[in-house]
Amino acid sequence: MKDKLIPLSELSENKKAVVKKLNHDQQFNNRLNSLGMSINKTVTIIRKMGLNGPLHIQINTTEFMLRKIDAEKIEVIVE
């Protein structure tokens, strides 16, 4: 189970995971990179807003919001 890739949207709150794949277009991948989300970085989901709302994500000292639909295209391995 440990090495299974899951979409970031399925990671539970307060769990850490390692980013393995960014499946967005180049532009958005670049944007994610510059916010610190790149391959092999550890990401934490601080909270999920109810009703399939957006995710509050933390990478090191940077925090940002991603919609669930956009987080589905990011694949991670649970730490």
Place this chain on the structure above:
Amino acid sequence: MKKIALLGMPNTGKSTFFNAISGASAKVANWAGVTVDIYSVKTIIAGKLTELIDLPGIYDLCGATDDEKIVEDFFKNNRVDEIYYILNSTQIDRQLPFLNDIIKLGYPVKIIANMMDETSKLGIKINFKNLEKITGCQIIPISAKYKKNIEAIHQENINKLKQNKCGFDIKKALKQLHYPKIINNQISQKLDKVLLNTHLGIPIFFLLLFLSFQIIYGIAEPIQDFIARSFEIINVNFLAPLLINTPNAIQSFLINGIFLGLSTVVSFVPVIIIFFIVMAFIEDSGYLSRAAFVMDKFMEKIGLDGRGLVMILMGYGCNVPALIGTKIMREKNNRLLTMLAIPFSLCSARLQVFIFITAIFFNSNMAGLILFLMYLLSFIVIIITALLFRKSDRDHEPIVIEIPPYRIPTFNNVLIRASNEIKHFISRASKFIMIGVIAVWSLTNIYINPYSHVSMAQEIGNFLHPIFSPIGIDPQLVVALIFGFIAKEILIGALAVIYGANDVNLSFAIKNSINELQAISFMVFTLIYTPCLSTIATLKKETQSLMFTLKSLSWSICLAWLISFVIFNFLKLFF
């Protein structure tokens, strides 16, 4: 003169740094190949007269967003002597890679490591000496907010550093940073537990919104009234007596044309200033992006996002600052869709007209209900517009919104922001507003046939009669709508002129010439057809697109007719 470009990612305190150096003396300058306004300031840096240029905050130089294109165009068409790359020291790990792209532009780069006050609190250690050697760039650690060590930008580089044109070894550079195992920002975490709570977040958002509304319009409206009265006093006591011997046409042109235009522009000043003081406060405190987080789910469905909702709701006070405020949205489609929706927010000026008309035709209970329905209609029109004009689900535009830690805003920064916005509004929108006011004056004062006493506006009213009669709006009201195009505040005054009545018997005059259904249709049309000239001017200024402005305008007018038609004819079946 030496030219220095200031570059940095969003949320690095770039404007705080720029404001700390420029004070309120920043000016908009023209740069080759760039159509938007870029602020710059002439100041002495290290003993040399220098122009410091504040470029928009960007994440990379790939040209994906409008701001990135602006910066790209700027460097394509202009040369500078040096670049200051400002970064947020607490996020230096992710902001260093961008430095490599900046160095490749070929200019000497100085790194301004901002927010040093926060790094020590978080326990982040950075070996600046080694980092200088690796990157070849001089590094100046500062705190722009507390104005700490800013004077160090005047120091010359003493350790002979050399920039490698091909960039530096990023891995080596990252080794100079030491982050603690667990990042603890307890205050932010605790606040977020409440403010971003699934159940509490939304009520708190509406409470804070209500409070900001009260502050903005509670303060601005009395000032606006005072300004309106002052202009009236100037008009009656000075201007009118002064012009008494001038020909009627010139007198009317000066008073109802130029002077009216001037007072229209000035009347927006207090609300814009206070709006941006409050907005800058909300933004600098870190709450704005959290409001977007909390409200995002509701907006996603109609193609907007949480930030857009904040601005649309703010538009219920006044559309003009709300349109300017959409600047915080970096995704172009998202921003344009929000700008298309904002003019339908029932602003306080339109509310005045509705209160006036409902008071004439309905008892207080009924009037209250109708006002409520007008608000409801405004929401519905916004949703219809967003749904119709959003990009289809297939072209879904991914968004990411940074959530910075909570910070206490500095008053100085907030004030400079507000003063810049007002300078902007006056310099750009006032010309457009003046032209519009003069155009409407001409329509209502120029007679095609000098012997008939029928002004061009009345002729237009008669000409448009076939279009407006199906919605119950007679030619006289069409003339009022032409006036209402300038500003809703003057619509009631215009009605008085049109019906040749004074304030007291205006109610009777209106009641005698139209019925309740026509009044409702007139209000619905007034709500939707166009907010005011200032809104249109702002739309044009902010989008830099005449096409978009015309699209917004024609959509509103068509929709206004359609909805008035449906409501008027539906009600006719019952009454």
